[in-house]
Structure formats: structure tokens, C-alpha cells
């Protein structure tokens with residue numbers, strides 16, 4: 001990899017220092033108000049400083065026009081421009097609802113160039129702040145230095161890493177075949193990773209401050225325009241591992257109409273390597289379907305019982321992470337505080353953009369797939385799992401993780 005240019009380094013330094021300081025100062029001004037959701041007529045000098053200082057860095061990079069420093073550099077610069085544009089959106093210096101193109105022409109051009117060159121959407125993605133957020137002497141990129149923001153991005157990143165680890169463990173069972181007795185170590189590894197994800201969700205639920213998260217962290221994840229087009233916000237689901245788990249465990253199918261749309265929509269918000277992994281795992285039969293095919297003839301075989309125990313242990317833990325996400329995290333940190341907002345501030349509180357009730361319905365569907373809930377309108381694996389559970393001779397055979 002070639003060394004980073006001076007302009008790249010200077011922008012990165014700004015993104016890690018002055019940028020979060022100014023955002024945080026603004027957050028504190030907003031937060032002191034009776035109406036914490038208001039951003040109008042407050043901190044105008046700080047807003048202008050963020051806009052103008054960032055613009056200076058971006059024009060230098062845009063003139064340099066060099067994205068040939070390798071994927072890592074292009075990815076990092078794309079993230080830095082994206083953080084800047086997301087902050088402009090957060091402080092209402094731009095709003096896609098009142099514009100038909102971004103007022104930030106150079107930032108848009110740079111993002112479009114970088115995004116197209118690496119095969120990602122031209123905006124900051126979850127990976128920039130979570131599982132690909134490179135620390136420099138311990139300092140991760142963030143919008144502010146607020147403790148609740150670090151809690152959120154760190155626990156999100158840990159959660160993603162655990163789910164990736166679980167997906168990776170299951171993926172390695174595919175070439176072995178689910179009936180192979182050595183799959184046991186992989187089921188155990190996946191169960192252990194999911195136990196960690198469960199503990200992380202519980203920690204986040206207990207420690208994150210609802211008001212700080214809702215009013216000072218979440219608003220940076222709104223959709224914004226790059227050039228003419230509006231791009232939805234980043235969310236912690238923009239990595240392949242979660243869908244690899246869905247598909248490998250067989251809890252939904254890539255051909256399900258709702259789920260297929262979700263996969264297509266998120267493709268460009270993921271790293272290219274994640275895009276490739278996701279495509280790959282759409283081509284395999286799920287472990288659940290493998291076992292179902294073997295059930296009639298082999299249910300009593302020790303290898304069948306071991307595989308069934310292993311698979312159910314992973315499925316049960318994965319269902320628990322989905323329950324936590326829905327019933328704890330989304331409910332406490334989004335749905336609850338949203339209910340107290342007046343109508344003027346309701347627009348754009350979700351990262352993906354749709355109204356809250358539509359978003360909650362979409363998340364409920366994912367929850368129902370992952371918990372194999374009985375539903376008459378969509379195909380979940382409720383009946384198949386009930387059939388398999390009835391075949392398990394010794395339920396204590398499930399891995400303990």
C-alpha cells in the first residue's frame with residue numbers, strides 16, 4: 001500500500017480531533033434545551049466552522065483526485081467524507097426533504113468517485129464506525145467524544161464481531177456436511193460466540209443512556225443526499241454475518257420476497273468482501289434443510305442426534321439475540337423515546353428512512369424469522385423446528401457454549 005497523501009492525513013487528523021469536539025459542543029447546546037430535538041437558531045458559529053473547515057480538507061482531496069492508494073485508504077477517506085456529510089445533515093445544514101441535490105458538490109463528487117471505485121454506496125457505512133474503525137493510539141473515529149457514543153459504537157462493533165465469528169464457524173460446516181461428527185467443534189464455537197453477543201446486548205441495554213443515545217448519537221445516522229440521490233442511514237445490520245446466520249441456519253430463504261429485497265437493498269452498504277460472502281452463502285442448502293432431509297432415515301443415529309443438538313443450540317441462542325434486539329434495544333432506545341416526540345420532530349428518526357411504524361413491522365418480520373414464530377402470512381420454520389425438536393432424544397446434548 002502506498003503511503004497516504006498529506007491531504008488524506010490532515011483530513012483524518014481533523015476527523016479524529018476538531019470535528020468530534022465541535023459536534024460535541026453542539027450536542028451539549030442542543031441537550032440543554034427544553035426541546036432537545038431542536039437544532040434551529042443555536043450554535044451557528046460552530047456549525048459554520050464544521051462546514052467550512054471540513055470543506056477546506058475536502059476540496060484539497062478532491063483536487064488531488066487520487067484514489068489509487070489501495071482499498072484501505074479509499075475506504076477510510078470515503079468514511080471520513082461520509083462522517084462529515086452525516087454531521088452536516090445532523091445539524092440541518094442540509095436536509096434531503098427540502099433539496100433535490102446535495103448542496104455539498106465537492107464532497108458529493110469525492111464520495112461518488114470513491115464509492116464507485118471500491119464498489120460501495122458513496123456514504124459512510126456501519127463498517128467505518130464499527131468493525132473497520134481503525135484506532136490510532138486507542139482513539140476510534142466517532143462523531144463526538146460522548147461516553148454514550150463510544151459505548152454504542154464499541155458494543156455494536158463487539159456484537160458484529162461475535163455474529164461474524166458465529167457465521168464463520170457455521171460456514172465451515174458446509175464443506176464437511178452436517179452429518180460429519182467433527183462439526184461438533186464448530187457448533188460449539190458458534191454457540192460460544194452467540195453467548196457473547198447475548199451478554200453484549202444485555203450490557204448495552206443496561207448501560208446506555210436513553211436520552212443521550214436518542215438525542216445526541218442516533219441523529220448522525222439519518223439518510224442524506226450524495227449528489228442527486230438520497231442514501232439511507234447506516235445501521236448495525238450492514239454486515240454479511242447476520243444474513244449468513246439466517247441462511248445457514250435455514251431460518252429464512254434468500255428467495256423469500258421480503259428477505260430478498262432486504263439483501264438487495266443492503267448489498268452496497270457492506271464491504272466488498274462481505275458482499276462476496278453473502279452471495280456465496282445464498283448458493284448453499286441450509287444446515288436445517290440438510291438435517292430435515294436426513295431425519296426420516298437416521299433420526300436415531302448418534303451422529304444425527306449430535307448434529308441436531310448442536311444446531312438447535314445455535315438456533316436457540318440466535319433467537320435470543322433477535323429477541324433482545326427487538327424487545328430490549330429497539331423498544332427502549334427508539335420506539336420508547338420516539339413516542340414522546342412531537343410530530344414536528346418525527347420525520348427522519350430512523351436510520352433507513354421509512355416511518356417508524358413501517359420500520360418496526362419490518363424488524364418484527366426479521367424477529368419472527370429468527371425466532372421461528374408461527375405466522376400465517378409468511379413462511380417461517382416454526383413447524384420444521386417443532387418436528388426436529390421432537391426428535392431430540394437428550395436435550396442436554398445441546399452445546400453449552
Ligand code: HEM
Pocket residue numbers: 152155156159160163201204208213235236237238242325329330333334350351352353359363366
Ligand atoms: C437494524 C436499533 C444495536 C444488529 C436496526 C434498526 C434499528 C436498530 C432501529 C433498523 C434500521 C434502521 O434504523 O433503519 C438498534 C438500537 C441498538 C442496536 C437502538 C442499541 C442501542 C444493535 C446491535 C446489533 C444490532 C448491538 C448487533 C450487532 C442489527 C441488525 C440490523 C439492525 C443486524 C439490521 C436488520 C436485521 O437484519 O435485523 N437496529 N440496534 N443492532 N440492527 Fe440494531
